[in-house]
Amino acid sequence: MQTHGYAAHSADTPLAPFSFDRREPGPTDVAIDILFCGVCHSDLHTARGEWGGTLYPCVPGHEIVGRVTAVGSDVSLFSVGQTVGVGCMVDSCGHCPSCQDGEEQYCTGEGGFIGTYNGHDKHLGGHTFGGYSAHIVVDQGFVLRVDHDEKDLAAVAPLLCAGITTYSPLRHWKVGPGQQVGVVGLGGLGHMGVKIAAAMGAEVTVFTTSPDKREAALALGAKDVVVSRDAEAMAAQAGRFDFILNTVAASHNLDPFLNALKRDGTMVLVGVPEEAHPSPSVGGLIFRRRALAGSLIGGIAETQEMLDFCRDHGITADIETIPMQAIDKAYDRMVRSDVKYRFVIDMQSLRDEVAA
Template identity: 80%
Template sequence: MTITAHGYAAQAPAAPLAPFSFERRDPQPNDVAIDILFCGVCHSDLHTARGEWDGTLYPCVPGHEIVGRVAAVGNDVSKFTAGDIVGVGCMVDSCGQCPSCTDGEEQYCETTGFVGTYNGPDPVLGGHTFGGYSDHIVVDQGFVLKIGHDEKDLAAVAPLLCAGITTYSPLKHWKVGPGQKVGIVGLGGLGHMGVKIAAALGAEVYVFSTSPNKRDDARRLGATDLIVSKDADAMAAHANSFDFILNTVAASHDLDAFTALLKRDGTMTLVGVPEHAHPSPSVANLIFKRRAIAGSLIGGIAETQEMLDFCQAHGLTADIEMIDIADIETAYARMVKSDVKYRFVIDLASLKTAA
């Protein structure tokens, strides 16, 4: 049995997102049915809907920063009950048996790869998964998160399900904390959460940006200062001084300018995927200081829950701009121009009145 869902979908790379009806499964014994309240708008949504990354399956209903209220649960669900406020992030399934899955690192599933909340293989109905630009979703309880923030903050919690965990996971993995000097490259949807979380972990935080006019915002978010990355003198003043740099920029750029700022044994971790490869970094820049360039992908379910609890305890949410779902194309156009501080979030109540 299935239940009809309503949302917005792209039918082709050049087609604007528009109203679309489709089928969700009835809750299976381990499933949680969720009425979606809010869904963040990630740059990945735009890339996928527009077919800018290979492999988009149409029709495409994006959205993997989901906050909602539990409507019903399957007979074997023990973690959630109707009425609970919950979240769903970038994953809705994985093999559950490979070393990465058994280690709680489902995002690195080695057998099938994790099943994306949208544009992944639907493990029950066949076809592909549809995301959070819709009125409800049905997800295995193992991929549902508890949310403890106040209800007034729920819209601003939604981006934590992607932007929050994407920055929290590497900051925790590389043990960022008090006494460390940490850089965040880029002050957008990811970067602004990186600043907030790194500061809450106790680090001294600096933002790297090409835009000097973001200095006040960087400081408001928790940074000590902003370093203009195209100012060679400003960059040189910080040479060999950073313990860790989190690079959130998703455009191809010179990595050497940042690795030169790392201390011996420092690491720069990349979380943005550029359309074209970065220029090859200088090997000598790494060898002579035992520096590292690494990568990180979201986080496992247990770590995502840890991140949500951490953010609740420290009063952290994303800086957002709320939109109606009918305005998604305008939001996409503004995202391309980096005209948002710092994440759009869709109020799914607007779906009821959308044409």
């Protein structure tokens, strides 16, 4: 079936209207009309070829909220009219140890998990097209229930990437009441990390290079704010934190943050810089048995758990909605960090364009 979207046709041209085919729903497939799609920094990096390996034309988008329009004959988990979500994955091998453990994001089958866009399309050939489009068809095993109020659906979309990217490490490292948790950076990922860690009962401190973000951090649920460019303020944090979630996607010195960990504390990186971080001091790890780790989104079961947690705690992303036609302006603003904290595309704008 033909659908419409916006695609990058090269690394240096604006996204433009693009028509392409989606598969007809198979026995285990769910067909979804997309209502909202969040705009992730990964979309920008991929569309503009900054990470390499982009397959053009590229239709980005992996923070999808929509409505079910049809289901395959063997679908038991979803029904027509239901509100659902689709995140960063639309398939995996299903057989490797990670998939068997419900950690599909670490799939070790051939090629790893299949991304919602820029992945191998095993049904139609070529590559997958993402959520900057009117419609998508996904196997029921990679579709999520969305039970938030209708009025919050646009703000739910970023949970499908920013939400699970921060929830998964907080959950895996058992963050909870009484713990001191640091969040480095207050952007699309960082603001979700603050909200979720606070809802888990932790006392949250935000590390930021911008002193003017203090009030915003406190409003999100942080108890303290430290300006990371202030060497004296950073030195005063030594040995304070049980866990630090580092969301910054730019190369920076990790040592001041590692030194802020208690003995046996862990710092987890979820941002991917264009250039590698300077190597941290080994002594800072060895002499306090500290750990430096990484984390990648989350499995489907954990993503559903995250959505339910956010529903129960009244958590959504702080967003600015935009029409599909404004995507390149949004990308330019993202580069300048000129958004609090996530753009979300209202796909009605795309339908209106097609109907005009």
